[in-house]
Amino acid sequence: MNILGISFGKKNANTDILVKEALYGCREAAPDAEIRFVNTCSMNIGRCRGCGACSTALEKGKDNDCIFKDDFQELENQVRWADAIVLGAPVYVLQPVGQFKDFVDRFSCRHDYSAITWVLDKRRKGEMPGNADDYPMERLKKRTVSYISVGGASTENWTSMGTATLHLFGFPPMMKVMGNYNANSMGTIANPYLDDQLMDDMHEMGRRTVQGYADDSVEFFQSTAKPAGVCPVCHQRIITILPGTTRVECPICGIEGELSIENGAVHVEFSKEQQERARGTFKGLREHTVEIQGFGAICAPKIMKNKEKLDKLMKERIRNFDTAIQNK
Ligand SMILES: Cc1cc2nc3c(=O)[nH]c(=O)nc-3n(C[C@H](O)[C@H](O)[C@H](O)COP(=O)(O)O)c2cc1C
Known part of the structure; x- marks a missing residue:
């Protein structure tokens, strides 16, 4: 088994300590595994430029590599190598540090299970160029993951x-997500090694990240020291309210739930059917693939019909913006 720890924190600082402790737990569960650790802090990972070269290459029968070369490929290759991953990132202004999102933006579309298998099916049927068997399937291979914020x-x-x-x-x-941990309070804990419960939790989450790979009876790790999640799929507690209704959504999974107040406490029920169409399932991803595949048929006639108007507006308001507004 190949196990990877990724830390987006400073070298040898809190995130490194926590990810490495989880890797000690992984080692216990997989004595023969190969374990690697990557700290990204000094890596140069630029943003996705939205150039579309990866999608175009896929449609032309090739692999959908990112054509922009920097340290992204090195981290991507490590992920492609791994079967089980522990990923930790520091919170900068309420969210994981920006480098994490830059990596995700370039990684996610090119590893979308539904989008890629959609194209490969078409290659098999001869409806798109390329040989489906040439595609590097390790992009989509089975993996477990745990997250530490x-x-x-x-x-x-x-x-x-x-x-x-x-x-x-x-x-x-x-x-397959085996745990997510909000390791807050670093400002008062001073060093993670001074919090025994935290270190025990990291260790156990690491163990489950390995054990859950082959055994579906191994449960998502829930610390006794941390509040449980509300969404049964991603275990988060963030909820989007759909105004004027009792319906809510999990913004991570995109599934709909029903909100009620029971004995003075908020309760959200997500049906089995909704859980089965969460964003991280094949069904949920496929809903979005179908939506995207439909964009062209909707937009192309609109653009053709309004071509003159759009050309005029683009010239007057966009290409002339500098002279009309900015440098006036
Ligand atoms: C620019 C910046 C913004 C931060 N914003 C937050 C924040 O919004 N919430 C928080 O709890 N901690 C915040 N922190 C604190 C870090 O999350 C904390 O120091 C963490 O331990 C850093 O990870 P590291 O030690 O692995 O590098 C911020 C730190 C920096 C440098």
Whole structure:
């Protein structure tokens, strides 16, 4: 088994300590595994430029590599190598540090299980160019993952989007999530090694990340020291209210639930049917693939019909913006 720890924190600081402790737990569960650790802090990972070269290459029968070359490929290759992953990132301004999101933006579309298998099916049927068997399937291979969000604040509300955003890494390739941990309070804990419960929790979450790979009876890790989640799929407590109704949504999984107040406490029920269409399932991802595939048929006639108007507006208001507004 190949096990990978990724830390987006400073070298040898809190996130490194927590991810490495989880890797000690992984080692216990998999004595023969190969274990690697990557710290990304000094890596150069630029943003996705939205150039579309990866999608175009896929449509032309090739692999959908990112054509922009920097340290992204090195981290991507480590992920492609791994079967089980522990990923930790510090919270910077309520969310994981920006480098994490830059990595996710370039990683996710090119590892979207539904989008890629959609194209490969078409290749098999001869409806798209390329040989489906040439595609590097390790992009979509089975993986488990656990997330550690690390924050300085002692209140959870200053780390409110930490663990939630970390889930964006694993859902496109349908990684199985074995735990997510909000390791806040670093400002008062001083050093993770001074909090025995925290270190025990990291260890146990690491163990389950390995054990859950082959054994579906191994449960998602829930610390006794941390409040439980509300969404039964991603275990987050962030909820989108659909105004004027009792319906709510999990913004991570995109599933709908029913909100009620029971004995003075808020309760949210997510049906089995909704859980089965969460964003990180094949069904949920496929809903979005179908939606995207339909864009062209809707937009192309609109653009053709309004071509003259759009050309005029683009010339007057966009290309002439500098002279008309900015440098006036
Ligand atoms: C620019 C910046 C913004 C931060 N914003 C938050 C925040 O919103 N909430 C929080 O709990 N901690 C915040 N922190 C504290 C870090 O999350 C904390 O120091 C963490 O331990 C850093 O991870 P590291 O030690 O692995 O590098 C911030 C730190 C920096 C440098």
